Amino acid sequence: MELIQRPRRLRGNDAVRRLCRETRMSPDGLIYPIFVDETLRGVRPIEALPGQNHYGVDSVCQAVEACLEAGVNHGILFGLPATKDAVGTSAWAEDGVVQQAIRAIKQKYPDFYIITDVCLCEYTDHGHCGILCGHEVDNDKTLKVLAKTALSHVQAGADMVAPSDMMDGRVAAIRATLDEHGHQTTPIMAYSAKYASAFYGPFRSAAGSAPSFGDRRGYQMDPHNRKEALKECALDIEEGADIIMVKPALSYLDVIRECSDAYDLPMCAYQVSGEYAMIKATAAAGLINEYKVMCEAALSVFRAGANMLITYFAKELAQAIRKGDIG
Numbered sequence: 001m002e003l004i005q006r007p008r009r010l011r012g013n014d015a016v017r018r019l020c021r022e023t024r025m026s027p028d029g030l031i032y033p034i035f036v037d038e039t040l041r042g043v044r045p046i047e048a049l050p051g052q053n054h055y056g057v058d059s060v061c062q063a064v065e066a067c068l069e070a071g072v073n074h075g076i077l078f079g080l081p082a083t084k085d086a087v088g089t090s091a092w093a094e095d096g097v098v099q100q101a102i103r104a105i106k107q108k109y110p111d112f113y114i115i116t117d118v119c120l121c122e123y124t125d126h127g128h129c130g131i132l133c134g135h136e137v138d139n140d141k142t143l144k145v146l147a148k149t150a151l152s153h154v155q156a157g158a159d160m161v162a163p164s165d166m167m168d169g170r171v172a173a174i175r176a177t178l179d180e181h182g183h184q185t186t187p188i189m190a191y192s193a194k195y196a197s198a199f200y201g202p203f204r205s206a207a208g209s210a211p212s213f214g215d216r217r218g219y220q221m222d223p224h225n226r227k228e229a230l231k232e233c234a235l236d237i238e239e240g241a242d243i244i245m246v247k248p249a250l251s252y253l254d255v256i257r258e259c260s261d262a263y264d265l266p267m268c269a270y271q272v273s274g275e276y277a278m279i280k281a282t283a284a285a286g287l288i289n290e291y292k293v294m295c296e297a298a299l300s301v302f303r304a305g306a307n308m309l310i311t312y313f314a315k316e317l318a319q320a321i322r323k324g325d326i327g
């Protein structure tokens with residue numbers, strides 16, 4: 001048969017398939033989430049996230065060691081404080097759980113790149129991401145506390161801050177506060193298009209951050225919306241964001257593609273707890289190959305246009321990339 005084009009020529013063996021890959025990944029683009037619990041000594045498995053752990057401040061360096069061994073050099077820290085109140089005081093305390101963890105890590109591993117999640121939901125007794133006024137989160141009051149929190153993380157040694165609260169104007173507020181205190185060079189990674197997603201379930205159980213009433217739809221984005229994501233990114237960029245993010249990842253690949261086409265900033269995606277848990281549970285039920293699905297899911301996010309990925313699979317993915325199974 002006379003066929004001029006035979007796409008299968010470039011699929012004939014592994015060497016040519018690798019040669020022609022359109023998407024290239026590197027462990028350098030992976031960020032690993034680390035949960036630090038102020039009330040814990042040692043390490044405790046997280047029930048809602050099989051394979052993940054809570055770390056005490058005394059043992060958080062173990063999490064970092066495992067990352068470095070796997071070739072992952074970036075982590076994002078989440079804190080579980082010993083005490084909570086209505087206004088999230090423990091979020092910005094100088095000896096708060098995240099602040100202590102940063103100091104412990106930086107003392108031993110100064111080159112491990114620490115990003116901190118800046119939000120109040122783990123630190124408020126009502127579980128909302130800001131200061132309440134009645135049953136609503138008061139946007140402008142919350143900004144001051146978020147800025148204070150971000151500053152305390154940077155003063156403890158964080159390399160980058162990542163506000164995930166979805167208040168209006170938070171990037172500008174954080175930028176101004178960091179600059180005032182001489183931290184002009186510390187970048188902000190904005191959770192720009194963060195949707196009010198049901199995929200956060202396991203995280204909220206792991207971080208003890210589920211809202212005690214209502215939900216987060218008053219501040220996180222409506223999953224129906226696409227243009228609003230472009231607007232949120234544009235606002236964050238105007239306010240001084242250095243990196244924009246779309247979250248969750250797999251159900252929002254279209255949004256990742258559009259935002260990465262529209263803006264020239266580095267783009268992060270967050271493969272969230274529910275995405276991870278679904279792969280784990282389905283594999284545990286014997287229905288899918290965990291390793292291959294992990295690889296394919298991560299790859300799709302980069303193919304959609306993300307330059308970096310926050311994922312609970314970061315260590316395993318780094319190894320898969322090194323082996324050439326992806327990327």
Ligand code: PBG
Nearest residue numbers: 119121164199200203272273274
């Ligand atoms: C804090 C925050 C959440 C996640 C990251 N930062 C939870 C939420 O918004 O309810 C979710 C991460 C995940 O599900 O893996 N606001």
